[in-house]
């Protein structure tokens with residue numbers, strides 16, 4: 001199989017597997033991360049585009065949240081699939097390590113990652129970029145709505161010191177999520193292009209928040 005055929009087979013597999021997935025991690029999330037990964041990869045030297053493509057396409061193949069926290073389901077599923085279409089063993093090994101290490105939560109908490117590669121850095125940037133900007137705002141409110149959270153409550157301040165467990169249990173309004181996570185992401189980007197895209201999306205969120213508070217308070221922004 002050519003690399004193009006391998007990528008096409010993988011797209012078909014991922015679309016099929018993610019049928020019925022929840023909104024934040026559906027096929028369209030994968031498609032955005034795949035496209036943004038390729039965009040970022042264009043500016044990186046010595047990067048394996050097949051590994052980037054397969055890693056991006058398979059990075060959320062089995063979210064541990066829906067498998068009782070079992071983080072081995074995704075890597076196993078990816079391994080079985082890639083072996084079945086006879087992908088080179090070295091490529092498979094690289095892709096599996098990416099899937100094991102990509103998690104947003106893991107990467108925010110870990111101080112010493114146990115694996116790193118330029119391909120992982122590119123996909124991680126693309127995944128983080130999908131959590132900020134216009135799409136990120138939409139995903140956050142979609143998640144908050146699913147959890148029946150308030151949009152905003154001026155009496156509940158963001159808490160930047162929550163542990164992972166507290167964060168999961170928290171029923172804080174969605175606006176707090178901007179301060180607790182989304183606005184911190186621009187400083188966690190790995191690549192040059194990732195940083196540039198994150199800066200634009202960060203500014204968009206800042207403008208959004210300014211507009212949000214002005215509408216909330218009934219104090220229109222002064223615009224010239």
Ligand code: ADP
Pocket residue numbers: 024025103104105127130131136139140141143144174177181
């Ligand atoms: P990832 O798939 O990157 O690991 P999550 O599963 O934690 O991320 O979140 C999926 C989406 O839901 C992201 O866009 C994230 O910002 C959003 N989200 C997660 N937790 C919250 C929260 N407490 N409030 C609002 N949005 C959230």
Ligand code: NI
Pocket residue numbers: 029033059060127
């Ligand atoms: Ni993702």
